[in-house]
Amino acid sequence: PASLPLGFDRYTGAVEHTLGDLGAEEPGSYEETLHFVLNNKVAADNRIPTYGMSYDTARVRNVLPVPLEQFGNPGPGGEYQHWDDFPLDPPEGAITGEISLLYQPTSWEYIQFLDLANDGSVTFLAAEGTNMLDAWIATGMAAPHTMASQVIDLPEPGGVATLVAGSGLLSLLARRRRRVVLAG
Numbered sequence: 001p002a003s004l005p006l007g008f009d010r011y012t013g014a015v016e017h018t019l020g021d022l023g024a025e026e027p028g029s030y031e032e033t034l035h036f037v038l039n040n041k042v043a044a045d046n047r048i049p050t051y052g053m054s055y056d057t058a059r060v061r062n063v064l065p066v067p068l069e070q071f072g073n074p075g076p077g078g079e080y081q082h083w084d085d086f087p088l089d090p091p092e093g094a095i096t097g098e099i100s101l102l103y104q105p106t107s108w109e110y111i112q113f114l115d116l117a118n119d120g121s122v123t124f125l126a127a128e129g130t131n132m133l134d135a136w137i138a139t140g141m142a143a144p145h146t147m148a149s150q151v152i153d154l155p156e157p158g159g160v161a162t163l164v165a166g167s168g169l170l171s172l173l174a175r176r177r178r179r180v181v182l183a184g
Helices: 019-023 055-060 108-117 128-138
Strands: 005-008 015-018 041-045 096-103 145-153 178-183
Antiparallel strands (some): 041 178
16 A cells, blocks of 8 residues: 555654655655565665675676675676775774674664554554564664674774784674665
């Protein structure tokens, strides 16, 4: 139905966008939503490719990075970079830095969506959104887990610090995810 909520305000829980709103937009418009079964467009995919992942394999598996320019964009026959480069901005005078890779299994937005999108129309599942929210709160709200951590010596200004993948810290140092959305 046109009134189907596609997203909720993370603070107030108010409906932000509906299926009808999306249908009224220009062709090619899209809306990010947690209604996974409705999603039909990849808006972003910044997951770092695995070692040796080829463009050809990624294309067949429908896992090309979005935007395509990420990770070397090797084109047909080539392999992607299996790392990401990103700038750090340590405070002036710092000589070491600790970098940690964190993983949060379930976000507030997802739990909120499960709670608010459940209209109770299926008796058997009517309370499951609220049950999930209550369980999530009671068990620590899926606090992030440290997957790896490393202390590094910072270079002189203008220098480059390198983290070695085999040193225990993964090359992935920022939360990365794939966003598939509903296109109108």
